[in-house]
Amino acid sequence: MTVRVRIAPSPTGNLHIGTARTAVFNWLYARHQGGKFIIRVEDTDISRSRDEYTDNILKGLEWLGLNWDEGPFFQSQRLDLYRQAVQTLLDKGLAYRCYCTPEELEQMREAQKARNEAPGYDNRHRNLTPEQRETYETEGRKPVIRFIIDGDRQIFWQDKIRGKMSWKGSDLGGDMVVARTPEGDEPFGQPLYNLAVVVDDMEMKITHVIRGEDHIANTAKQILLYEALGGEIPEFAHSPLILNTEGRKLSKRDGVTSLDDFKNMGFVPEAIANYMMLLGWTAPDSTQEIFTLEEAAKLFTLDRVNKAGAKFDWDKLDWINSQYLHKMSPEILVDLLIPYWQNAGYEFNSEGDRSWLIELTGIIAPSLTRLSDAVAESRLLFGDSIIFDDKGQAQIEQEGVKEIFAAILTAIADYPEMTSEDAKAIIQQVTKEKKVKKGFVMKSLRAGLTGELQGPDLIQSWVLLHRRGWDKTRLQSTVDS
RNA sequence: AGUGCUGUAGGCAAAUUGGUUAAGCCACCUGUCUUUCAAGUAGGCGAUCGCGGGUUCAAAUCCCGUCAGCACUACCA
Incomplete structure (x- = not known):
């Protein structure tokens, strides 16, 4: 099977x-x-x-x-199938017409509630005499079709997730509506969920019904419908x-x-x-x-x-x-990230700057939790100008920073193409030249390059900025200020 | 109100179906790495297995009782 x-x-x-x-x-x-x-x-x-x-x-x-x-498949295109099933139920005497109005039903439920009883249909129209039926018809009342649920029945099934399940017919809320009030002259109206499900699952030869546990009560009703319609009952599993x-x-x-x-x-x-x-x-x-x-x-x-x-x-x-x-490889990730960058209004050409974008992706990928994080994570690396946060601002205002930047600007002029090794060498050189601590240069450079004191790897970020000439414009603006 | 289902650390959860100190992951904390952050890596904190009885040499696992949470009780699906 x-x-x-x-x-x-x-x-x-x-x-x-x-x-x-x-x-x-x-x-x-x-x-x-x-x-x-x-x-x-x-x-x-x-x-x-x-x-x-x-x-x-x-x-x-x-x-x-x-x-x-x-x-x-669409149930709306299979209505005839459900109508036939309703007719079968009617023909077999397993369903009947109920002429109760919504108001009457509402009243009934309120009364039940007042008596602290569980709400449910009391099957009052299950055995209408032909005369009563005639009276309702002449009143112009349109019936719904109700499927008879035997209150004494005990329904069992072996749930693939929950094990043995058991339900009593009388706890199912009374005879259930399987077809609505007709709109026009039809004998009955739109077939309802529980019936359609059973008809379809039978017809489509569904062997296992796996669904949420909010459908457990429906399962008992549906099993009764399977029996009435002569269908083979599938396995059920309620997650x-x-x-x-x-x-x-x-x-x-x-x-x-x-x-x-x-x-x-x-x-x-x-x-x-x-x-x-x-x-x-x-x-x-x-x-x-x-x-x-x-x-x-x-x-x-x-x-x-x-x-x-x-x-x-x-x-x-x-x-x-x-x-x-x-x-994920940067080559693939980059395509997922581009829409976010575009949305943020960042300055790039998705085709022309592709290799640059892939490199950027590689740098920020480890710090991404959601794709949308790419906006914040790469914000510091887009554009020829920067915005300093408080700490970044404080850093570049320190004594000697401008001189360091000037020296770096001079140095990078010799590197149209700058590698990570080049960058490290420049830092080394400037550190020696200005007789400062390397940490100071690194920290200041990070501030001057990105405006903040924390972010992606500094060397990699710098190399990336350099490729678009943004390191020069950014550092220069500080020197000029 | 009825009926049904569920109940292991803050969250997700395992436990060979009664047997040594109740796995693992997320979160949290710490060390390490990177002269930053995140990631990575190493480690740590945290559970009288809803509660109360009982059976047993032994119970999260079996029995009885009890409480709580949720779901469903449509002419919705």
């Missing part, structure tokens, strides 16, 4: 980080098993679904590296949720939750995918944490997925991201 799993996003917003994590787990499982990873867009709620979100979700999954084998710092389910309200947000903050897809898989899963040897999707796929099994929810930890994500940035 070939394993077939799916990710079923709903296009009611941009790709959410929780959806991305579920997608990662599904992808890893499919690849580990040599199975198929399928995408199905659950857009049955037409009022909330939008094409731009679908686009965003698909692009996001692609960007993460989660290539799929089938789809994307823990991603929690915010307060320990609640991460939601849009927490601000940064869409994959785009993470992308814009300077995280690379490899790092995000890596962190996502670590949220709940541990490799067999339990010590390795840096994995590409392909590496993890070789080791991924559901029984090593943890059951407890995991709080999202920015520090850890940052660290993982830095690991990827640090081992």
